[in-house]
Amino acid sequence: MIRQLLLLGILMDGKMHGYRLNEYIKHTMDFYTDLKKSTAYYILEQMEKEGYVSCETEREGKRPERRVYEITKPGKAYFLELLRNCLAGYAPTSYGDDICVAFMDKVPPAEIHTLLEGKRRKIVARLETFKEHKRHEGGWKYVINHNIAHLKADLSWVDSMLKERGKES
Amino acid sequence: MIRQLLLLGILMDGKMHGYRLNEYIKHTMDFYTDLKKSTAYYILEQMEKEGYVSCETEREGKRPERRVYEITKPGKAYFLELLRNCLAGYAPTSYGDDICVAFMDKVPPAEIHTLLEGKRRKIVARLETFKEHKRHEGGWKYVINHNIAHLKADLSWVDSMLKERGKES
DNA sequence: AACCGAATAATCAATATAGACTAATTATAT
DNA sequence: ATATAATTAGTCTATATTGATTATTCGGTT
Incomplete structure (x- = not known):
């Protein structure tokens, strides 16, 4: 569709x-x-x-x-x-991240912080890519802003988990 | 996977x-x-x-x-x-919204505002649903927060478009 | 007590998607 | 000059996904 x-x-x-x-x-x-x-x-x-x-x-x-x-x-x-x-309309998105975070506690607690830091790095990297796009392209402005908004949401979400779950490492 | x-x-x-x-x-x-x-x-x-x-x-x-x-x-x-x-890891999500917003200008300009308001209502409705979930469930806390974060991002994204594109109606 | 709808449990055929492959042509490098 | 890589253009098979369907049993109702 x-x-x-x-x-x-x-x-x-x-x-x-x-x-x-x-x-x-x-x-x-x-x-x-x-x-x-x-x-x-x-x-x-x-x-x-x-x-x-x-x-x-x-x-x-x-x-x-x-x-x-x-x-x-x-x-x-x-x-x-x-x-x-x-x-x-609004087509509800389902995120793979939701599933793995729901099962987060099934991984040894000591690892969680390191793993989430890996995710964080990848989010930051992708965010940089989009910020560069912002300069180059013209028409897709709203689309780029949309993606940046979601990446920022992901970033602060991961950060909040790192703060709460990262003590034990 | x-x-x-x-x-x-x-x-x-x-x-x-x-x-x-x-x-x-x-x-x-x-x-x-x-x-x-x-x-x-x-x-x-x-x-x-x-x-x-x-x-x-x-x-x-x-x-x-x-x-x-x-x-x-x-x-x-x-x-x-x-x-x-x-x-x-981070699995880049692709949003259907990006595609339709990219083609937004192919719909008569007068309609855009009304259409986006429809989207806005649906986002708000879903956001309410998640906020109710927040009270009931315990374990899926991060997941719910994640979805709320993304819905809020969507909401303010739509609002920014409504502000910029809604004048002509 | 016979009927109807919901619940239990899964299967099947049809459709959508991905990834590997073909096969020719042009560009590149030695 | 010629081997190699990249480009052009699309196909093919295998796999994943959906929506409809089957068939039995249970619970309630008139």
């Missing part, structure tokens, strides 16, 4: 062939989605069957054939429906 | 049959995971093949047969390995 939205959203700016679509996702959206190449092709095929995109094969020079996808009128309507639903 | 951790973590407190496992997840972990019943059975089967859990079928009274799962020694070791990795 969200993946359909993603692909249709890109195609809203004009037709594109599968390979370029995937390169685009990989280069400019890598931090915001985990959509893989083969899944993208699969969803495009499925959306072609449902009439949301049309597909023509073309070849340029002696390169292999490419499948050029274009969003259709029903596809545009469907995209807007998905988009409105997503903008007005 | 995180789902294996979840199932093994429950089994660390003693053997349990499939149905009860799933009821347990549904009743006490519903907010923190989206693991479905059939997926749980699948993962248990897979972990049985790998020797992390053993499985015996038993029947009580005239009820249908149940598969009782018990974690093995290799299973406990594997669980601790997963747990350490998860506690010390």
Whole structure:
């Protein structure tokens, strides 16, 4: 669903062939989605069957054939429906961290502090990455802010656990 | 991976049959995971093949047969390995909201404010739910705090967008 | 006492996703 | 000049996930 939205959203700016679509996702959206190449092709095929995109094969020079996808009128309507639903909705996220923290006490208490410090470092590292993005990119402003907000929340959450649980080491 | 951790973590407190496992997840972990019943059975089967859990079928009274799962020694070791990795690691989350906000401008500008207000209400509602949980449950303290932190981050993020993008309505 | 809905317990077929693979072309380095 | 690496483009198989379905039993109701 969200993946359909993603692909249709890109195609809203004009037709594109599968390979370029995937390169685009990989280069400019890598931090915001985990959509893989083969899944993208699969969803495009499925959306072609449902009439949301049309597909023509073309070849340029002696390169292999490419499948050029274009969003259709029903596809545009469907995209807007998905988009409105997503903008007005809230899809509860489930975090792997929740599960492992729930079982935290099953690891020897002496280790906990060190382990959480490892997590902390990784959060800080990712936070730095996003702060750099902030300077470079323009359009994705809100998205970057969103991710930064969540990373900051994670950071102070880990810090609060370190404070409470870190005494015994 | 995180789902294996979840199932093994429950089994660390003693053997349990499939149905009860799933009821347990549904009743006490519903907010923190989206693991479905059939997926749980699948993962248990897979972990049985790998020797992390053993499985015996038993029947009580005239009820249908149940598969009782018990974690093995290799299973406990594997669980601790997963747990350490998860506690010390950070798995980047990708949010559906990021995608739809990235395409926000493809919806008529006049609608944006109303749509985002819808999202805001849903965030607030969920936040209330978690705040109630806070009183009832004891052990899952950090998990609840984590979710509350993220919901608050979402809330002030939506508010910042409402402030910037809501003028034109 | 017969019926209906909920609970118990799991299975199955269909769909979605990931990761490895193919196969040609162009760029790079020795 | 030629071996090697990277790029282009997409496919294929294996695995994970979901939603629907089955089939029995228990508890309450009229």
